[in-house]
Amino acid sequence: MMMKTWVSVLPLYPLKMLFIRCFYYSLISLFTKVWLNLEKHSMDKLVIDLEELKKRSEEELPAFFDFAKKVKQIPLSRFDEIAHPIVKEITSKIDCTQCGNCCRHQEPGVSEDEIERLSTCKNIPVKEFKDQFVAWDKEGISFLFQKPCTFLHGNICSIYTQRPGSCADFPGLHRPRLKWRIKQVEENYSICPIVFNVVEKLKEIL
Ligand code: SF4
Ligand code: SF4
Numbered sequence: 001m002m003m004k005t006w007v008s009v010l011p012l013y014p015l016k017m018l019f020i021r022c023f024y025y026s027l028i029s030l031f032t033k034v035w036l037n038l039e040k041h042s043m044d045k046l047v048i049d050l051e052e053l054k055k056r057s058e059e060e061l062p063a064f065f066d067f068a069k070k071v072k073q074i075p076l077s078r079f080d081e082i083a084h085p086i087v088k089e090i091t092s093k094i095d096c097t098q099c100g101n102c103c104r105h106q107e108p109g110v111s112e113d114e115i116e117r118l119s120t121c122k123n124i125p126v127k128e129f130k131d132q133f134v135a136w137d138k139e140g141i142s143f144l145f146q147k148p149c150t151f152l153h154g155n156i157c158s159i160y161t162q163r164p165g166s167c168a169d170f171p172g173l174h175r176p177r178l179k180w181r182i183k184q185v186e187e188n189y190s191i192c193p194i195v196f197n198v199v200e201k202l203k204e205i206l
Contacts, residue, residue, distance in 0.1 A: 046093060046197050050101055057190035060200070066191060068182050070206045079179040083202060087173040088180060090197045100155030102170050104148040105191045109141055109166040110134065118144075121159045122150070171195050 005010045045052050069080060076095040110118065121130035135145040144150070144164075157167070171192045172181065 012144050038192050046098070046193070047200070048068070048193050049092060050099070050193075053101075053193055054190060055197055057196055060191075063203065064186060064199065067206065068186065069181055071179055071202075074206075076177055076178065076179050082175055082205070083178050084174065086201050087194075090201065091174070091194055094194050094197070097156055099153055099193060100157075101191055101193070102188075103152040103157060106149075106167075107135075107139050107143040107145055107147070107168065108149070108170070109143045110164045111142070112165045115142065115160055117170065118151075118159070118164070121162055164175075171196055 045057055074082070115129060115134060116126055118133075119126045122129055122133075126130075133146055133150055134142050136142050143157050149157075151157055151163070157163050169175075170185065171188050171194055175181075175194065178185070185195060185199065189199055190196070
């Protein structure tokens, strides 16, 4: 009411318009600042630093088992409904090119076609590639055994567009029936910032 009265006493139409514009620009600027601060705050809360991840995941491990027990009580599709939006949000906020930790710790599965493709990337014959980089588990599944992965340069995969499907799929939280893969989530909890932060967020709401 005060503002309306003040504006109405301004003598000239252009001055009134100027005042109204300034008022709206200030409001927009204020809302933008608040929104950016909220975004920053939510980013600040994410654990991205790998040293901190190691420490926090060790501290939180006992609570992880309580979390896993709670997850067991939730119906399969309901858990996907709860978890997947969180997975999407957190994945969008974490930059894998600043991390690369999965490529230091995982042994990604590779098919015969992928082995052939990767040997071409290395510019060596398939047999030589297998001798140097591939192992088989007791079920006969082949995987890259070198840690860190031979294709990791810094934090970045040097063959990103040619990488195996299992790398592209990691950490796999977006796939249906996540509840059935809680053991895999536990294994990656101390390695992958996406997994850690998704679990921590889920712990807050379950
Ligand atoms: S192939 Fe690329 S994405 Fe896969 S583990 Fe190696 S460096 Fe990482
Ligand atoms: S998937 Fe996880 S561990 Fe791998 S680079 Fe991204 S945040 Fe890091």
